[in-house]
Amino acid sequence: MQDSPKVRMPGAVILALVMVCGHALGYVFGGWALIDENRSKLEHGQDLLMPMAMAWFVALFLWGVAALQVACVVLARKRRYWVRVVLIVCLSFVALSMIVAFLGSLVGGVPSLPAFVIAGLDVAALWMVSGPSGHDYFSARGPASGVIPA
Numbered sequence: 001m002q003d004s005p006k007v008r009m010p011g012a013v014i015l016a017l018v019m020v021c022g023h024a025l026g027y028v029f030g031g032w033a034l035i036d037e038n039r040s041k042l043e044h045g046q047d048l049l050m051p052m053a054m055a056w057f058v059a060l061f062l063w064g065v066a067a068l069q070v071a072c073v074v075l076a077r078k079r080r081y082w083v084r085v086v087l088i089v090c091l092s093f094v095a096l097s098m099i100v101a102f103l104g105s106l107v108g109g110v111p112s113l114p115a116f117v118i119a120g121l122d123v124a125a126l127w128m129v130s131g132p133s134g135h136d137y138f139s140a141r142g143p144a145s146g147v148i149p150a
Helices: 011-043 052-078 081-107 113-130 132-139
Strands: none
Touching: 011 052, 011 081, 011 113, 011 132, 052 081, 081 113, 081 132, 113 132
C-alpha cells in the first residue's frame, strides 16, 4: 500500500485561518459584552441597548457564527469544499462590516486606523481563501481510503 503524499497547507491559507479564529474570539467576547452591558444598564435603571430578548438573540447568533468558524478552522485539514465556501461567506461578512466601521468612523470625524488595517487584512484573507491558493488546496482530494492506484 502506498502512502499518499502529504500536501502542506499554503501559508496564506494558514494566515486566513488565524484571522478567522481571531474574529471568532471577537464574536464570543462581543456577545458576552452585549449581554453584560444590557444587564448592567438594567440594574442601574437605565435604558437598555436593545430589548433583552433581542440581545440574547444577537449573542446566540454571534456565538453560533463563532462556533461555525472554529469548526471550519478545525476541519480545514480535511480539505472539504464546503469549508472553503463557509470561510468565504464569513470573511465576506467580516470584511464588509469592518469597511462599514471604517466608513462610519470617517463620517464621525475620527478615522479609525485599526478598523482600516483590519478591513485590509480581511480583504486579503478573503482573496487568499477564494483565490487560486485556496481553490487548489480545498478542491484537491486525496485517494479514497483502501484503494490502491494501479
